[in-house]
């Protein structure tokens with residue numbers, strides 16, 4: 717799990733990659749705030 721420093725979207729400064737969907741060999745991940753759960757990036761699907 718990687719942590720990122722972020723300040724643009726919310727008042728918190730820590731975020732993590734969260735897997736929101738996993739279909740077959742494809743995983744959809746999004747960067748979310750560790751504190752409030754705010755999505756900080758567009759979901760990204762990797763296969």
Ligand SMILES: [Zn+2]
Nearest residue numbers: 726728749752
């Ligand atoms: Zn936050």
